[in-house]
Amino acid sequence: MFAQFLQNPESFQSADESDSTAELWSSSGRSLARGWGLSDSQGNRRMAGLFRVSTLSRWSALLLFTLVAGVAGAQDAAPIYPQGVPGVTAVGNPEEFLRQLNTAIDVTSRRYLTANVHTPWQIFHGVLALRKDFQLKLGDQKVSAIAWISTSNPQFDSQPLIMATQYGGKFHPFTRPYAFEGHPAQFLALLSESDLPVTHSFKAGTATVTIEDMLRNTMADVNDREEITWVLWALTKYLKTDAAWQSKYNEAWSIERLVEIQTRAVVESAPCGGNHGLYALARARDKHLQEGQPLRGTWMNADQKVKRYIEIARSVQNTDGSFSSEFYKAPGYSLDLNTRLNTTGHTLEFLSAGLPDSRLKEPWVERAVAALSKDLIDNRRAAAECGPLYHSLNSLIIYRGRVYPKQAEVLKPVVPNALPANPDAKPAEIVPATAGKSGADAASAAPAVLPKGAEPAATKPAIAIPEIAEPPADALYPVRVLAPAIPEGIKPVSSSEDAPPPSRPVRSGARIDGAVIPISG
Secondary structure, three states: HHHHHHHHHHHHHHHHOHHHHHHHHHHHHHHHHHOOOOOOOHHHHHHHHOOOOOOOOHHHHHHHHHHHHHHHHHHOOOOOOOOOOOOOOOOOOOOHHHHHHHHHHHHOOOOOOEOOOOHHHHHHHHHHHHHHHHHEEEEOOEEEHHHHHHOOOOOOOOEEEEEEEEEEEEEOOOOOOOOOOOOOOHHHHHHHHHHOOOOOOEEEOOOOOOOEHHHHHHHOOOOOOOOOOHHHHHHHOOOOOEEEEOOOOOOOOEEEHHHHHHHHHOOOOOHHHHHHHHHHHHHHHHHHHHHHOOOOOHHHHHHHHHHHHHHHHHHOOOOOOOOOOOOOOOOOOOOOOHHHHHHHHHHHHHEEEEEEEOOHHHHHHHHHHHHHHHHHHOOOOOEHHHHHHHHHHHHHHHHHHHOOOOHHHOOOOOOOOOOOOOOOOOOOOOOOOOOOOHHHHHHHHHOOOOOOOOOOOOOOOOOOOOOOOOOOOOOOOOOOOOOOOOOOOOOOOOOOOOOOOOOOOOOOOOOOOOOOOOOOO
């Protein structure tokens, strides 16, 4: 048979499909086609061309054929999507499904970050998922993350986390990947999930900055030359959807204009598969409806975009319930944990917010919840990147809050004790822009007034911080901290993403972004 192949390799293209050697030849052609971006028939012809080279001896050709065929056989033996994954059988069994969901949230919530070691970018992702319940390790204590951010004047890279500005205040903007904000208003958006009142205050050097100050600054800074996803996310939480204002550039802005820009944005090329933009659109649409407003014009377009990508997510879902490793571009599956958490977690986060109540218990949605829950349980002691991990946790918490609202455990709200001072912080004095100015100058530096009716302080209770209590000995997994680091020669860029770009260099044995929570034991 091999002699016949060496004499006339073309003949194997039309060989009977039941012939095992012909099948081996066909699989080899398919393997080459995948590697070179060719069709199967082109791959078979390329295989034939390989063996027409006159300088190859028959024995060399036989050896090459065997090696290529072996690789092709190995690739074909591995399914693209795993079948029959244990644990996903919880779908269809309500009690087991809920138990698995609760367990996934519980074990993932036990992970913790360390103040003054992990970056603000990492810490705010923990706040996104666990909100007021998120605690940090500070020395030998566990403290409320929100209280630590608000009262301790935190610093990172010798720079303050919170800054007073001419228009109010803001969190420190981008400096390098995974340190401070990666996008305008990102931290304010992540923090908005905690439902803090606009009167909630933060220490900023010698000044005090409130949520309202940050909203004013965000409204003043907004422009159409930077990403507006997180601006829409943050402002939608606190403003009415008919709010309009003027930026510091004398441009007219409104929530509706932000929605229009986000609706036109390309999903597939956006960070994290475009799910943050879809999430922000879904939240804005829902609030618009809650205010009794109809879906017309821009709002109808936003609603249609949300619905379209819900169906795309469903169409590329894997058979084990996870979502495509290619997000909305094409089907795909990854064996890498962080890739699965990044894609399934972000996609389910959008779906948990964007789907109507009537669809949250559809089988395909429950399969996704079960698959993500299983991944988090099975890999509860594995190192995980903060972004994918906490967006995954947030997706499950949102889902459980909508489908099983009575399952949410509420800690007893108390006012936290004063936090220990940060021994490493050397906060520079930050003077408010209006300090030392006369009445006319101070008035000219003041920000525009928030739209009437936009302030929710009157209807929302004061922030309730969870009790800071030492957890049981087995409640927290010990961690081995990797300090965030960027290799020499890597220069900061003007913007960053939640997920590392594929072209970024990686050191052997470590991730350069430092966004990893290694677990010992």
